[in-house]
Amino acid sequence: MLLEVKDLSLSYGSKKVLKNVSFSLERGEVLCIVGESGSGKSSILLSIIGLLPKHSSISGSIKLEGRELVGLPETEYAKLRGKDIGIVFQEPSLYLDPLFKVKDQIMEAYTTHFGKVGAMDRVVETLKKVGVQDVERVMNSYPHQLSGGLRQRVCIAIATVCDPSLILADEPTTALDLTVQRKILGLFTKLKEEGKGIILVTHDFGVVAEVADNVLVLKEGEVVESGSVWDIFDNPKHEYTKNLLSATYLKA
Template sequence: MLDVRDLHIAYPGQSSEAVRGVSFSLEKGSLTGLVGESGSGKTTIVSAILGLLPAGTRVSGRIEVCGEDLLTLSEEALRRRRWKEVALVPQGAQNSFTPVKTIGSHIEEVLRVHCTLAGTAAKTRVSALLEQVELDASIARRYPHELSGGQKQRAAIALALACDPALLLADEPTTALDVITQAGILRLLLRLKEERDLTVLLVTHDLPLAASVCDELIVMKDGELIECGAPKKLIHAPEHAYTRRLVEAM
């Protein structure tokens, strides 16, 4: 589904690389946790997969989605793939809604712009999407400030699913939520993965949380991939000292 090979990324004006020689792959229909401390390069990798790095960023390696190297595609070709093939629940998604627009109009706009769906068909789809993320269809008429943090996070997931992507990148979707709400969001991602055969990359700095739901874990530190594998193996037999420290801190 997704194959990242020897990815190097340096932001404009930076002499050191934010991502250094990272390789991993995601199986179709799998839930993979990208784990690492703040600044380890998680969001940078996510931005690269979406083709959303700032202009002037130096990128090398390969990012293959369904056999096609995204790094060789034009901006236009990348734009066509965003939302429909690869969609993002951005870090801080709860604060990314425009305050003066209802949740429904946020989703309708994505449907209109990216999936050429409008009118009654779009309204029906909005209700269906909200139901998929276990929100009442009436939420569509509410403004962002009328939702709880957990509801906003679910709405952000509904928005990302609008055009039925095959790959969902969820950047810290549970940060700033209480433990019960976090667990609800994780169960939702797990259900979506199973029901829609969705491939999910779950970015988090929370190793125990990722270990509780993911099929595979990728551990990053300072822009490098330290270790990857099944959660059981990583937790019970970590090969790298850094992973061992993370596990011990659990």
């Protein structure tokens, strides 16, 4: 088992955002977490990677390859981020530093864990792997000089340059047009084929149909339904899941 989450509860001050959430993830599996805005989807990812605000209170268990992450000191968590757990955020413009070239930002993610030896070769290799054609130009560009699709590829490169076993993705295609969205989802499929475990947060069942093996449906911080992608699409049991699916079909 790559990741096992049991009875995860989370509060921001007096507000409970997650309530006894449980699920597991194997290598080579894509789990999509689906729900409306404010349902707690992103908070699950932040709980796993240990980037919660100071006023938060967390309980339950999060085990990565058998190692308990809840209560892990920040010094230990820092060793895991990037190396064992990579994360891709929704809006690359907010995540990428506008003052540094792309190559420096990817290299920093690598050298933090492995040092400078071979770092540039690894940057080039990773950019090619995420589908960047003009590697030299992209490496030497600042984020604002790139398209939205290229910026998201750079973010995926940062998340995967250290070859982590677990990749978290928070609505990584929301700001992209449909053609670019499909290409980015194709990258996640390739990562899955390499044996990565992937948790992808979305509100779009179209994305779920494209990449998911299993689905977790979240409503107001609680899991209302979970199962294989086939179970969820062919035989949804909870009314909330049915409504989300109906909304997707109406958009289509």
